[in-house]
Amino acid sequence: MRDKLLFLIGAVAFGLLFKDIYVMTTLPPEVNQGAIFKIIFFHVPMAITALTCALVAFGASVTFLITKNFKADALAVAVTEVGLAFLAGNLITGSIWGRVIWGVWWAWDARLTSALVCWLLYAGYLMLRRAIEEPTQRATFAAVFSIFAFIDVPIVIFSIKWWRTQHPQPVFWAGGSFPAEWYPTFGWNMLAMMLLCVVLTSVRLRQEEFQREIDGLRRMAHAL
Amino acid sequence: MYALLLQSADDITREVARLDRNYAFLSYGLIVAWLLLVLYVLLMVARERKLKREIESLKAMLEPPASTSSASRQSQTR
Numbered sequence: 001m002r003d004k005l006l007f008l009i010g011a012v013a014f015g016l017l018f019k020d021i022y023v024m025t026t027l028p029p030e031v032n033q034g035a036i037f038k039i040i041f042f043h044v045p046m047a048i049t050a051l052t053c054a055l056v057a058f059g060a061s062v063t064f065l066i067t068k069n070f071k072a073d074a075l076a077v078a079v080t081e082v083g084l085a086f087l088a089g090n091l092i093t094g095s096i097w098g099r100v101i102w103g104v105w106w107a108w109d110a111r112l113t114s115a116l117v118c119w120l121l122y123a124g125y126l127m128l129r130r131a132i133e134e135p136t137q138r139a140t141f142a143a144v145f146s147i148f149a150f151i152d153v154p155i156v157i158f159s160i161k162w163w164r165t166q167h168p169q170p171v172f173w174a175g176g177s178f179p180a181e182w183y184p185t186f187g188w189n190m191l192a193m194m195l196l197c198v199v200l201t202s203v204r205l206r207q208e209e210f211q212r213e214i215d216g217l218r219r220m221a222h223a224l
Numbered sequence: 225m226y227a228l229l230l231q232s233a234d235d236i237t238r239e240v241a242r243l244d245r246n247y248a249f250l251s252y253g254l255i256v257a258w259l260l261l262v263l264y265v266l267l268m269v270a271r272e273r274k275l276k277r278e279i280e281s282l283k284a285m286l287e288p289p290a291s292t293s294s295a296s297r298q299s300q301t302r
């Protein structure tokens with residue numbers, strides 16, 4: 001039942017993404033930047049999804065430290081890995097966008113650098129987990145690391161407000177240049193990314209359950 | 225007048241080139257985003273298969289062989 005539901009949600013998410021690509025081709029180019037501006041339909045939803053994943057990982061890590069419930073630890077690792085994939089997508093699409101508009105693939109400004117640091121921190125979190133064998137110690141160290149890594153998330157979000165950056169200000173509010181007729185497509189793409197994130201996290205969470213089962217079976221095998 | 229026409233023709237050519245470049249980079253971006261998602265899904269599927277295989281092999285290792293268990297049962301009844 002759970003598998004069927006996940007498959008259904010995944011199919012809906014992919015269907016929405018395909019539909020939005022078709023809709024994107026029918027939209028006129030943006031006035032200032034032209035067609036490349038449409039990359040925003042993937043760039044921004046990927047960033048929002050990734051940072052939401054970081055928030056969930058933060059909550060799960062705090063929960064683990066309080067309750068010592070390994071389900072919270074499993075959720076933290078699942079959501080961190082999925083968020084890392086979305087953040088990678090955000091960085092790469094942003095780099096391609098920057099190449100057209102700024103003429104360079106990368107600029108060491110506050111937004112881009114803090115986002116890269118965020119990616120490296122969460123990649124470090126996954127590497128830390130691999131380095132520690134004992135499950136309770138691994139989960140505790142990883143939870144503390146995840147809480148510290150989360151400090152970078154508000155820096156990523158507010159960097160464009162706090163410092164002068166090459167990265168533009170938000171285009172969605174305060175007189176931003178995002179065309180009003182693009183909002184529905186953007187909203188659908190945002191929903192699709194979130195659904196995809198839920199499906200991938202659920203699948204990853206199940207893999208963590210498998211891993212715990214394997215650990216238990218290995219302990220039994222050693223005891224024999 | 226002729227110079228003006230030439231200039232505008234150049235402008236049009238430049239603008240067409242800019243639009244082409246824009247579309248090319250937009251398609252690169254979309255391809256990369258999709259590839260990344262598809263690759264991650266494939267990675268997940270491969271990992272799940274590996275984990276299931278590992279569980280099966282561990283369970284098979286922990287289960288006593290059928291012949292041995294029946295033999296031990298027979299010896300106990302004697």
